[in-house]
Amino acid sequence: MAMSGVAAREIAGVPGAAKAASALDVRADFPIFARNPGGPGERALVYLDSGATSQKPAVVIEALAEHLRHHNANVHRGVYALAREADAAYDAARERVAAFVGANPRTTIFTKNATEAINLVAYSWGRAEVKPGDAVLITQMEHHANLVPWQVLCAERGASLRYLEVDEQGELSLEQLDAELARGDVKLVAFAHTSNVLGTINPVAEIATRARAAGAVSLIDGAQAVPQMPVDVAEIGADFYAWTGHKALGPTGIGVLHGRGELLEEMQPFLTGGGMIASVDFQRATWDELPYKFEAGTPPIAEAVGLGAAVEYLDGLGMENVRAHERALMEYMLERLGQVPGLRTVGPPASPSAERRGGLVSFTMEGIHPHDVAEMCARAGVCVRAGHHCAQPLMRRLGVAATARASVGVYNDRTDVDALIEALIQGREVFGL
Ligand SMILES: Cc1ncc(COP(=O)(O)O)c(C=O)c1O
Incomplete structure (x- = not known):
């Protein structure tokens, strides 16, 4: 089977990098990322919408x-x-x-x-x-x-x-x-x-x-x-x-x-x-x-x-590895989202509950509608979802009309999270915040 598998990867100088030492390195298995890999002058595809649907590895496309x-x-x-x-x-x-x-x-x-x-x-x-x-x-x-x-x-x-x-x-x-x-x-x-x-x-x-x-x-x-x-x-x-x-x-x-x-x-x-x-x-x-x-x-x-x-x-990746990878990535994402002024996440708080949280986070930003958040992200090449996520009663319970949501998959890494944070910070500037 053509796959990159589990690769040890150090991320120098990033807090908590040790936890990411067993990160999966499988992006090359997913042909969609070759569409715009982010070469000079090109925007990489930052796909943070796996909660909506995942991307497909070549082995699946080939099997079909x-x-x-x-x-x-x-x-x-x-x-x-x-x-x-x-x-x-x-x-x-x-x-x-x-x-x-x-x-x-x-x-x-x-x-x-x-x-x-x-x-x-x-x-x-x-x-x-x-x-x-x-x-x-x-x-x-x-x-x-x-x-x-x-x-x-x-x-x-x-x-x-x-x-x-x-x-x-x-x-x-x-x-x-x-x-x-x-x-x-x-x-x-x-x-x-x-x-x-x-x-x-x-x-x-x-x-x-x-x-x-x-x-x-x-x-x-x-x-x-x-x-x-x-x-x-x-x-x-x-x-x-x-x-x-x-x-x-x-x-x-x-x-x-x-x-x-x-x-x-x-x-x-x-x-x-x-x-x-x-x-x-x-x-x-x-x-x-x-x-x-x-x-x-x-x-x-x-x-x-x-x-x-x-x-x-x-199975080849090992679901324990998939969970460890996404959990570490979510810890990093929650930490970085916490640095964006006016941003509020919903769901189990960042600490100490990464264990109780899967690979997604919904959030709102003060002064910016979630649809505008998604639009700002889209302009920066970052795919996130905004809306009620087919859970309207829950939106009512949370007291919001909608949220933005970032969700990860096996092919994401910290650079995707960094691109999201950059897009959110730039977006705040566009909105004069
Ligand atoms: C928790 C949950 N349940 C059910 C569904 C419905 O999945 P499908 O549209 O593939 O039937 C979704 C899809 O977003 C979901 O997130």
């Missing part, structure tokens, strides 16, 4: 192209050699993706994205199990993907939707969780592994354990966590765990749902049609076995192959 060039056929239908190759590639991708997060391939379902994975549970499990008078418990930090499906479900079923609050540190309270569970009506607890706005890493195994003890089913939205840290879904022990390929160096168009086998067996299909049946007569049909029961129609075959290559690449 190789599959489409040489092995393309539909799956689970044909007997000819090409079809068998496509079957083998799709099945191998599922095994690789499942192994990456300690899951069983049989209970690993490919979807379109994390949003669809969560909707699958809301429709197939939720419509059958949530009754009038029941409650669904989510948190104030959820992305709309893990909020709107529960709103719609609760409205439809006459159930109540309740929220775990986010405190001033951007964290949840296990005491409030216990109090909510003690009310005895909670059917489901759904929560993010890592918040896409606050960066908070939640104690997911603990929440799932407490939910189970109270007789509630748990669902974790791991869209931001899987790309950033070692995740073992069996160890976490939730009933459902959803994530999305495009944030984890894979292609768009593929997401993943891991589910508890007994629950998936009992659930009715989400979508119906070809590919998910055992047999069909004029009036009724029976369903295929797991995981195919939940994969109606032609699945995202090339995308699965691409995601397989992505997780193989991440």
Whole structure:
């Protein structure tokens, strides 16, 4: 596999450089950075928006192209050699993706994205199990993907939707969780592994354990966590765990749902049609076995192959190394952001909580609208996101209309952070601050 791997790199004269000694040095694996590498007179691409979508290493791009060039056929239908190759590639991708997060391939379902994975549970499990008078418990930090499906479900079923609050540190309270569970009506607890706005890493195994003890089913939205840290879904022990390929160096168009086998067996299909049946007569049909029961129609075959290559690449780097790299980078970013006058970060504070924070930070700047912050950064070649980040209720809780957000990936280093800080300081000058 073509990759630069983990390289020891000293950053002379930079405070805390020792912590960055195991930094990843993999930018050359990502062709997009060759587009404008920052030669003389040229602005380097400073990509600090991996929370929205990650860039793709050459091995992923090549795996997709190789599959489409040489092995393309539909799956689970044909007997000819090409079809068998496509079957083998799709099945191998599922095994690789499942192994990456300690899951069983049989209970690993490919979807379109994390949003669809969560909707699958809301429709197939939720419509059958949530009754009038029941409650669904989510948190104030959820992305709309893990909020709107529960709103719609609760409205439809006459159930109540309740929220775990986010405190001033951007964290949840296990005491409030216990109090909510003690009310005895909670059917489901759904929560993010890592918040896409606050960066908070939640104690997911603990929440799932407490939910189970109270007789509630748990669902974790791991869209931001899987790309950033070692995740073992069996160890976490939730009933459902959803994530999305495009944030984890894979292609768009593929997401993943891991589910508890007994629950998936009992659930009715989400979508119906070809590919998910055992047999069909004029009036009724029976369903295929797991995981195919939940994969109606032609699945995202090339995308699965691409995601397989992505997780193989991440495995090659080592997720412990990915986490260490991003954590060190975030420590540096929080320290440098703290030097920008009038800038306020949200989420767990810089110190001592790098441990409780993933690879992103949202912030506001006094006197400059977040959209102007993003625009100023864009002019300096720095890609950051501004807006409500698909978390409007959380924006309300934080008392802001929007924030700017910088998020890191395996290919970022301190020079990217320095470019961001420079753009912010220059921006303040433009605004006469
Ligand atoms: C925490 C979180 N959950 C869910 C999603 C939705 O992912 P997708 O759009 O791939 O379904 C996102 C994407 O931004 C996210 O950050």
